[in-house]
Amino acid sequence: MTFKMPLTLLTGLAITSATAFAQQIKVADVTQTINVLASDEMKGRAVYSPEIDKAADFIASEFKKAGPQPLAGNSYLQSFVMVSATQQSISARSAGKEIDPKNIVVLTSKPEFNYSPDDVQVETIKAGDNLFSKAFELAGSSKSLLIQVDESFSDRFSRLVFLKRNFFKTDADIVFVLGNTDPQKLTIKATHSIKENKLANVVGILPGKKLKGEYVIFSGHYDHIGIGKPENGDSIYNGANDDASGITAIIELARHYKAQNNNERSLIFAAFTAEEVGGFGSQYFSKQMSPEKVIAMFNIEMIGTDSKWGKNSAYITGYEKTDMGDILQKNLEGSAFTFHPDPYPDQQLFYRSDNATLARLGVPAHTISTSKMDSEPNYHKASDEVKTLDLVNMTEIIKSIAISAQTIVSGKDTPTRVDTRDLK
Template sequence: MRLKFTALAFACGLFTATAQDVSSTITQNEVTRIISTLSDDNMQGRASFTPGIEKAAKFIQAEFQRIGLKPLPGEDDYLQTFSVYRITPDEKEAKLNGKKISPENMFAITEKEEVEWKHKGKQKIVTIGENDDFRAVLRELNSSAEDVLVLVHPKHEETFSRYQHYMGRGSVKQQLSSEGGSKVFILTDQLQAKKYKLEVENNIEQLQLTNVGGMIEGKRKDEFVVFSGHYDHIGIQEALDGDSIANGADDDAAGTTAMMLLAEYYKKQPQPERTLLFVAFTAEEMGGFGSRYFSEQLNPDQIVAMFNIEMVGKPSKFGPNSAYLTGFERSNLGPLMQKRLEGTTYSIHPDPYPEQNLFYRSDNATLARLGVPAHTISSVQIDQDKTYHTVHDELSQLNMEHLTNMIRAIALASEGVVNGEDTPTRVDKSQVR
């Protein structure tokens, strides 16, 4: 779609990029080629620790090589690899007041390889009675450094089972802590522990995760502007109508595609004033481990802004060629983007779904907590979207014209920050949880 500039906007020099520059580089054919590859069945849903995500990383790496990006600061190549620990429950057994407890009525929250407790140990005993709030007690226990044996009344069986199932899938930690206490939960009608003996064993693996990142060095080498999207998704799921692959086309092959096309666009422009970092984050779906590691490699005070892109493959509630910015009120990056888009068919709006906490649900949150004007650009109507985290999040569900135009809009909206004319205000770290 052709951009429409007002004569006043053009005359005032609000845009150094032109409609022709944007449209000639960011084409619907290229958008389709990249997102089709990332969301193809042979990527197996790009779940962390799978061959599918490794294949996706190699594809993104090859594209960065073709574009001609440099590695990120401090890196030798495009792969920013780091280690995490996966904790998987192995065995558990217990006796309470001489009665054997079924493993289905136990779960543990611990980072230890083995927990072995006997009566008269140092463990605190907590009961969740019939009329107690299970979730409130759990939140309080999570902030405790003590070892705690938790006896849960059978009335809470449904909630207990959900947590037991969740914990049974295991967890991932960036670091293992020897200081935190272990919490062992037992569903029982015995709400006193006169005598107990229990043992919990975990399988702990050290595994690798990989961000894929590249750079265009600017004239101001130590002023960084980040463009990002997460390339992981949730992998293989329970089959629906014979389909078990959650392709993650909108979440977030769309955002990753946008980031890659923006890298190619800016590489074809004159050297930018600020250094541009383009990153495909890993493990967003598991808790943002990729963005967390990335943030630790840089001084956040040198990061001028972060344009994180997530789920931009479907039109927003504001109409064609529109998107919204999460945490719009936390800096003035949104108004700066809006100003750059004046006179075009594109628009950026405040997040219309504050109750969804979207500001905290993507990779921007890590850097925002460090004071960076880090926001996520999205267009998904999250309150109505039926394909989110399902096997139906496929390419056929996306509007390719809209996606292409969203990438063009971000190119124009980010121009002032890239060329050094716009510097957004910082996020107040004390107001970010």
């Protein structure tokens, strides 16, 4: 019979030093931080609201106190601009033949758009592809694209106009056209009313020592869905579990590793914006990184409730795609804590959260969660409040992440990469 001690009593020689400091990750600190992020004063942290700016300022102040320095410049805010475009007019012809406007979708930051075949890259969405997933991926391109969409999607093509609601401000123009069209014989003219909206991730870094040019990322998203339909008189969707719990974790991890002061690899702590409206914060962040230099990504999403296995457990999305999960579990030998493979494979969570952009580029980027995706009672509801969370267990999860990541942080272990041929 093997006796497994609680994480707080763990004394295994291999992780004694990490464990000793992990005890400084305390329930009281976790409680204080998450109560601010999920307070009614934050009004659900909706994108483009004054309150999300307030949340960003709070996270930046916590990073400053914890010890990480800004990733770039003097500010923790990694700012970018999103565009929403309302089409006023459009006309299109191919080889002199008029194209039904319903079969064209143009994403442009320009009030007046005229298609030019010069410097346009042609892409296709083939029959059998996931139309909306593929379109969403291509819409984030920094290059001008003409995307030919197979006619098998004719009944759904018009729904691609949802992409106009939010896309990155860029000089690139993205054109979707239903069917095969000769790029050289295509003419399109369109006018739009353009609205620009500013957003910002909050990002800090603890530079490494011997392996300064190698990066380990700890991340979560700090936006939620704001004010919604009242439930029992409450219209504030606080997002305590989703994902104030993840942001609380990265703040605690920043304190942990700063106090240890022995990270050989550089550690990046990223609080992403706009996850709830399309994952734009993590997409923008990922474009600033060289994927080959990112050794691992720990994306932390909804860890405030017990997992389907109960306390002292969590799951890792895409567990089978790299050996990162095995490394983490090896570092927890002797403890009561267990990391499990994702029990909800049908939901394809590996490619649905903020880890996805870097994972698609081969980075061992995984999301750690405890959320019961088939039965989480407060998910995207006004009832997602701190009082519904198990903060003691959540603190143990944060400790387990700190301890299990230690050999990756130190440079002793390097996870295998995601096989990009396996993309879905």
